[in-house]
Amino acid sequence: MCGNCVQDDGVGVDLQEASETPNAKRPSSLRMIDTCPRTRILAAIIFAFVVASLSSISSASLALIFSLIITLSSQKPIIELVKRLLVVNAFIIFLWFMLPFSFSTPGTVIASLGPLKVTSQGVTLAALITLKANAIFFTVVALLTQGPLYEIALAGKSLGAPKKLVNLILLSSRYFHVIFAEYQRLRLAMRARGFNSNFSRHTFLSLSNLMGMLLVRSWDRADRIHKAMLARGYDGDLHASSNFHFSQADVLFSLAIILVTIILLVFEWFPTI
Amino acid sequence: MHIFDGVLSVPVLVTGGVLAGAGVAIGLSKIKSDMTPQASLLAAVFFTASLIHVPIGPSSTHLILNGLIGLLMGWVAFPIILVGLILQALLFQFGGITVLGVNTFNVAAPAVLMGFLFRPMVIGDDAVKSSIGAAASGFLSVLLTALLVCISLYLSNTENFNIAAQAIFLGHIPVMIIEGIVTLLVVRFLKKVKPEILQISATNLHKPVLNKTN
Numbered sequence: 001m002c003g004n005c006v007q008d009d010g011v012g013v014d015l016q017e018a019s020e021t022p023n024a025k026r027p028s029s030l031r032m033i034d035t036c037p038r039t040r041i042l043a044a045i046i047f048a049f050v051v052a053s054l055s056s057i058s059s060a061s062l063a064l065i066f067s068l069i070i071t072l073s074s075q076k077p078i079i080e081l082v083k084r085l086l087v088v089n090a091f092i093i094f095l096w097f098m099l100p101f102s103f104s105t106p107g108t109v110i111a112s113l114g115p116l117k118v119t120s121q122g123v124t125l126a127a128l129i130t131l132k133a134n135a136i137f138f139t140v141v142a143l144l145t146q147g148p149l150y151e152i153a154l155a156g157k158s159l160g161a162p163k164k165l166v167n168l169i170l171l172s173s174r175y176f177h178v179i180f181a182e183y184q185r186l187r188l189a190m191r192a193r194g195f196n197s198n199f200s201r202h203t204f205l206s207l208s209n210l211m212g213m214l215l216v217r218s219w220d221r222a223d224r225i226h227k228a229m230l231a232r233g234y235d236g237d238l239h240a241s242s243n244f245h246f247s248q249a250d251v252l253f254s255l256a257i258i259l260v261t262i263i264l265l266v267f268e269w270f271p272t273i
Numbered sequence: 274m275h276i277f278d279g280v281l282s283v284p285v286l287v288t289g290g291v292l293a294g295a296g297v298a299i300g301l302s303k304i305k306s307d308m309t310p311q312a313s314l315l316a317a318v319f320f321t322a323s324l325i326h327v328p329i330g331p332s333s334t335h336l337i338l339n340g341l342i343g344l345l346m347g348w349v350a351f352p353i354i355l356v357g358l359i360l361q362a363l364l365f366q367f368g369g370i371t372v373l374g375v376n377t378f379n380v381a382a383p384a385v386l387m388g389f390l391f392r393p394m395v396i397g398d399d400a401v402k403s404s405i406g407a408a409a410s411g412f413l414s415v416l417l418t419a420l421l422v423c424i425s426l427y428l429s430n431t432e433n434f435n436i437a438a439q440a441i442f443l444g445h446i447p448v449m450i451i452e453g454i455v456t457l458l459v460v461r462f463l464k465k466v467k468p469e470i471l472q473i474s475a476t477n478l479h480k481p482v483l484n485k486t487n
Contacts, residue, residue, distance in 0.1 A: 044370060045370065048278065048370045048371045049371055051279070052278065052283060052286060053283045080366075081366075084366050084367060084368075087367060088367060088368060091276075091277050091280075092277075095280075095437060098436055098437040098440065099433060099437065122433070125430070125433055129279055129280055130279075131279075132278070132279030132280075133277050133278050133279030133280065134279075135279070136278035136279050136368060136370070136371060137277075137278060137279075137367075137368040140278070140362070140368045140369075141366050141368055144363055144370075145363055145366045149360075149363050149364055152363060162297075162298075164301045164304055164306070164309065165297065165301060165352055165355070165356070167306075167309050167313070168304075168309065168312060168313050168316060168352055168353075168356050169356055169359060169360075170313075171309060171310060171313030171314070172313040172314070172316040172356050172360065173360055175313060175314055175317045176317040176320055176321065176360060176364070179314065179317045179318055179321050180317075180321050180324070183321050183324075197326075197327075197328055199329065199331075203327075203328060204327070204451075204458060205458060207325065207327055207455070208454075208455050208458030208459045208462060209458070209462050210325075211322055211325065211336070211338075211455065211459050211462075212458075212459045212462030212463050213462075213466075214318050214321065214322070215315075215318055215459070215463065215467075216463070216466055216467045216470065218314040218315065218317065218318045219311070219314070219315075219467065219470050222313070222314040222315075223310075223311075225310045226307065226310040226311070229310065235306075236306025236307065237306070
């Protein structure tokens with residue numbers, strides 16, 4: 001696994017996850033997989049920021065419903081999403097322990113636990129954050145983790161993201177797997193020698209040396225990669241054969257997202273409807 | 274240590290995005306194209322580090338190492354941390370698109386500051402001074418990041434995030450100590466095993482280092 005994994009056409013940045021490719025073609029129906037990654041990036045960013053700006057429970061609930069529809073139409077495995085959901089909601093759970101009890105402006109007390117007063121405003125705020133956080137999570141994951149990461153990175157490049165940043169993303173997402181495998185190998189070697197991670201001076205020294213060793217090895221590996229890339233005509237740019245085009249699916253999808261955004265904003269501005 | 278979508282207010286998100294954008298632009302201008310592989314692999318290493326769990330008493334925390342990134346990379350910390358957060362958002366599918374700017378700034382700005390403050394001490398010959406500089410940058414970078422996280426929460430919803438912000442700051446005090454210790458030990462390891470990483474990385478990141486291995 002050395003430098004020759006990166007070819008100058010960028011194909012080398014393929015990831016294992018790339019295997020989830022579109023199956024049978026049904027051009028007449030609206031399927032997310034047919035949309036161009038560029039459309040999905042723009043849609044995800046617009047939707048996410050609009051949802052982040054929502055301040056009423058009704059519009060935030062609507063946003064969550066829309067995001068679930070988008071998720072279902074993306075045909076992502078639901079079990080995988082639920083696992084991520086737990087991590088994302090860890091902070092939300094923390095807020096649920098804090099906000100209902102800590103509303104500083106005197107709110108309507110709906111329950112009390114000894115000295116702790118649960119205010120309805122605190123509960124509302126926690127609920128609002130929960131709805132918004134999950135709506136954005138579902139949408140972003142559904143729209144941007146379809147297919148391989150390099151596709152999104154290249155689409156970002158064609159939308160005007162800095163070339164150097166895109167190259168960094170391409171190379172580091174490619175080599176993250178290599179370096180992580182290196183880490184696991186070193187960790188296995190430590191275990192084979194009886195290493196046991198506990199709260200001790202020895203653990204800190206060992207883990208720090210492991211980290212240092214990862215740095216040293218990746219530094220040398222980067223040198224080899226660079227040489228291999230130069231040998232293949234690297235001129236500071238990773239040329240990729242990406243041709244993104246705006247298809248019928250994109251038109252339909254863009255219209256759908258614009259409609260959803262307008263509905264959300266209407267609900268936000270006129271909550272009494 | 275990072276904030277998820279849906280918590281912060283839009284003005285805070287936009288301010289964070291603008292500040293992070295400026296930092297990333299400066300950082301990218303410091304990477305010459307022939308150093309892209311080096312910077313990419315360091316980004317991948319620091320992302321791997323964030324998956325290493327270090328015990329704190331009966332519990333554990335993952336490494337952030339933004340102090341070490343700042344010591345090694347200077348301004349390049351901004352693009353490196355942004356790439357790490359993008360990998361986390363998309364490769365690991367954790368989301369976090371609207372908060373990308375705020376989170377990048379909160380982690381990278383202290384890193385860059387540590388680079389400016391402690392790098393001369395750390396790369397110097399005096400072993401004691403070097404150790405103090407490394408430990409201080411590990412400790413202070415997490416302290417400042419925790420502070421920035423609290424400020425982001427506080428500015429988003431002044432009266433109500435107060436207690437949550439305080440709890441987050443207090444919760445990170447053990448992490449600061451751990452990061453100080455680990456940064457100190459990693460710097461000592463690098464000084465023994467491969468001092469040129471410390472010597473050349475930040476100041477000469479834009480210069481080719483190919484000839485060193487001929």
